[in-house]
Amino acid sequence: MAVDTEADLRRQELRGLDRLDSTRTRRPLVRRLWDATWPKVAALALALAGWQALAATGWKAEAGFGGPGPVLRELWAALTDEYAGNGLPTVWDAIRVTMTRGVVGFLLATVVGLLLGVAVSQSKILRAAIGSLITGLQTMPSIAWFPLALLLFGIDESAIVFVILIGSVPSIANGVISGVDYVPPLLVRAGRNLGAGRVGLYRHVIVPAALPSIVSGLKQGWAFSWRSLLAGELLVAIANRPSLGQFLQASRETSDTNYMIALMIIVLAIGIVVDVVFNAFDNRLRRRRGVAPQP
Amino acid sequence: MTTTTPTAGAATGTTGGPAVALRDVSKRYAGERGVLALDGISLDAAPGEFVCLVGASGCGKSTLLNLVSGLDRPTSGTVTVQGDPAFMFQEHALFPWLSALDNVAMPLRLDGVGRRERTLRAREHLAAVHLEEFADRRPHELSGGMRQRVALARTLATKAPVLLMDEPFGALDAMTRDLLHDELESIWRERRLTVLFVTHNVREAVRLGDRVVLLTSRPGRVAAQYPVEIARPRRIEDPDVAALAGEITAELRQEVARHGR
Numbered sequence: 001m002a003v004d005t006e007a008d009l010r011r012q013e014l015r016g017l018d019r020l021d022s023t024r025t026r027r028p029l030v031r032r033l034w035d036a037t038w039p040k041v042a043a044l045a046l047a048l049a050g051w052q053a054l055a056a057t058g059w060k061a062e063a064g065f066g067g068p069g070p071v072l073r074e075l076w077a078a079l080t081d082e083y084a085g086n087g088l089p090t091v092w093d094a095i096r097v098t099m100t101r102g103v104v105g106f107l108l109a110t111v112v113g114l115l116l117g118v119a120v121s122q123s124k125i126l127r128a129a130i131g132s133l134i135t136g137l138q139t140m141p142s143i144a145w146f147p148l149a150l151l152l153f154g155i156d157e158s159a160i161v162f163v164i165l166i167g168s169v170p171s172i173a174n175g176v177i178s179g180v181d182y183v184p185p186l187l188v189r190a191g192r193n194l195g196a197g198r199v200g201l202y203r204h205v206i207v208p209a210a211l212p213s214i215v216s217g218l219k220q221g222w223a224f225s226w227r228s229l230l231a232g233e234l235l236v237a238i239a240n241r242p243s244l245g246q247f248l249q250a251s252r253e254t255s256d257t258n259y260m261i262a263l264m265i266i267v268l269a270i271g272i273v274v275d276v277v278f279n280a281f282d283n284r285l286r287r288r289r290g291v292a293p294q295p
Numbered sequence: 296m297t298t299t300t301p302t303a304g305a306a307t308g309t310t311g312g313p314a315v316a317l318r319d320v321s322k323r324y325a326g327e328r329g330v331l332a333l334d335g336i337s338l339d340a341a342p343g344e345f346v347c348l349v350g351a352s353g354c355g356k357s358t359l360l361n362l363v364s365g366l367d368r369p370t371s372g373t374v375t376v377q378g379d380p381a382f383m384f385q386e387h388a389l390f391p392w393l394s395a396l397d398n399v400a401m402p403l404r405l406d407g408v409g410r411r412e413r414t415l416r417a418r419e420h421l422a423a424v425h426l427e428e429f430a431d432r433r434p435h436e437l438s439g440g441m442r443q444r445v446a447l448a449r450t451l452a453t454k455a456p457v458l459l460m461d462e463p464f465g466a467l468d469a470m471t472r473d474l475l476h477d478e479l480e481s482i483w484r485e486r487r488l489t490v491l492f493v494t495h496n497v498r499e500a501v502r503l504g505d506r507v508v509l510l511t512s513r514p515g516r517v518a519a520q521y522p523v524e525i526a527r528p529r530r531i532e533d534p535d536v537a538a539l540a541g542e543i544t545a546e547l548r549q550e551v552a553r554h555g556r
Contacts (some may be wrong), residue, residue: 006528007477010474010477013470014425014474014478017470017471017474018425018426018429018438021437021438021440021441022429022436022437022438022441186384186386186388187388187390189366189382189388190382190384190388190389191405192366193364193366193381193382194381194402194405194449194453195402195405195406195453196405197405200405204401204404208390208392208393209390209392285392288391288392288433289391289392289433289435290433290434290435291435
């Protein structure tokens with residue numbers, strides 16, 4: 001570009017500064033996947049090695065505690081339905097029942113938690129009335145609710161769902177409340193000045209600004225749901241409803257330690273998979289806002 | 296913003312006369328011994344005029360802009376503005392979850408303009424600040440100067456005839472600031488905007504303004520007004536700019552020293 005005038009020179013300077021100033025780097029996908037994967041694989045290998053070493057010392061061998069080998073064989077057998085065929089429910093039936101309860105309970109908790117969060121963040125009176133109660137409920141172990149739930153609902157699905165709700169609604173509501181509380185006032189001002197009314201302000205400023213906090217509330221809500229659910233399943237055995245909790249309980253009764261640990265691995269794995277999904281969403285949100293390190 | 300009260304309030308009109316008119320405006324903040332931020336300010340800005348407000352801390356510059364924008368109401372006196380003014384802050388105040396283009400399109404979106412139309416118009420406004428090639432970047436991927444230009448493009452998209460700027464270039468390095476002065480000046484001329492520009496930087500005020508208004512501190516009053524008759528385009532390093540800035544600075548220093556006695 002030829003430099004004719006002062007104005008052209010200025011424009012070139014400006015463009016030069018812009019290009020020097022703005023950076024956009026993201027490593028290639030394969031590299032990112034590798035960087036995210038190898039530490040996990042290494043950690044897993046270390047954990048297995050440690051477990052094997054512990055089992056080799058003969059620690060708690062009398063209680064049936066074995067190394068990763070027999071447990072993983074047991075896990076494989078369970079997942080491939082090797083024990084099916086004699087009319088008994090399989091581990092997949094149990095996973096299905098438990099997951100259904102978890103998902104239904106969590107979705108219900110999401111609806112209730114979001115509504116409650118919006119209501120409390122909007123109303124000074126509600127906040128004064130139940131703001132600290134919500135946080136208080138969050139600290140209460142959900143298993144403490146089970147005796148009451150059993151009295152109220154009997155040995156029934158609704159007792160389990162009730163406890164899931166009690167356990168996870170506060171986290172979800174708190175996510176909304178703190179998200180709304182921490183919306184930068186400057187953005188609200190800017191939104192108003194750009195012509196946003198009450199609804200527009202919510203839709204285009206407050207909700208998107210609060211979204212990361214809402215998502216982390218949901219993530220925590222899921223964790224509480226899952227915990228409450230497994231605790232509940234240990235206590236509440238419903239006929240013809242095989243669940244992971246019931247399977248765990250049964251393996252204790254039969255002193256089948258390897259099978260029990262295999263079941264625990266399944267419970268952990270489900271928790272991790274759901275967490276990975278939430279994290280992927282959360283990271284994307286944060287990356288778009290420039291508050292997450294580039295993975 | 297259409298309320299008019301005889302003693303206090305803000306009014307909107309589109310007839311002739313000044314684009315912004317403050318008549319004997321005072322602002323006292325709440326409380327029995329509330330701070331008197333502004334004391335009897337009378338100030339006009341003609342349509343298309345670039346007015347710079349300078350003063351030390353506590354001169355109520357931000358209060359004044361808030362009153363003109365309608366975010367706040369005067370304790371007494373009247374504020375009249377033609378149309379809804381657009382506000383540009385010291386921090387860019389861009390929405391971090393939106394691209395530059397979507398940020399610029401936000402006022403149009405809030406106004407109910409359809410997606411195609413608003414994208415088209417937002418692109419034009421981005422082009423006005425020479426950022427069309429960065430349309431899909433998010434604020435965190437842009438430099439401070441670029442963010443302020445996106446913010447400027449966003450205020451332009453409101454089509455507001457009056458632009459209120461609260462030290463918009465205060466946090467930028469000198470070179471970027473010089474370039475943004477040129478940008479702002481050319482946009483102001485092309486679009487015949489009325490600008491109220493608050494700054495701590497007296498040279499910047501002289502570089503940009505048709506008129507520089509010096510305010511006193513605690514309470515804020517108009518101490519003096521300086522018409523800037525230096526031909527445009529100006530450079531901040533022009534001797535004429537430096538001379539007038541020196542004169543205003545001397546006055547400002549006296550005003551600051553008064554508070555040290």
